[in-house]
Amino acid sequence: MDGLVAFKELEAGTNQQVTALFEEYCHHVACLIMNIQSVVDLEKFVIGGGISAQPLVIKGINQAYDDLYHTNEAVTLTLCRPQITVAKFNNDANLYGALYQLLLTTATEKFN
Secondary structure, three states, X not given: OOHHHHHHHHHHOOOHHHHHXXXXXXXXXXXXXXXXXXXXXXXXXXXXXXXXXXXXXXXXXXXXXXXXXXXXXXXXHHOOOOEEEEOOOHHHHHHHHHHHHHHHHHHHHHHO
16 A cells, blocks of 8 residues: 555565565556557657656566567567666656646737
8 A cells, every 4th residue: 555665565575465466567567568569669668657766667667578578479570679768757747747738828828
């Protein structure tokens, strides 16, 4: 129920249940990335939000993607391995987006 505690448990490596849940989460995200890539063939996927502040998340998703990627020869022959990285603004991206929208709305109203 507490993300900070969960990541402390992950770093310690002592709680197998937390580790299993985290690996399952990373696997699901990696599957989503692979499914999207099979349709639109993107070079880069950027992970944002609060969870992206944890380095283990990007590392875990990359590991899960590699595991998927190398288990199927058809995948390795048809898809290029994308870069999976953390968003530049992490959890603050939503604030920048909201500010941008506010500035656009304000500028539009001013000139109309």
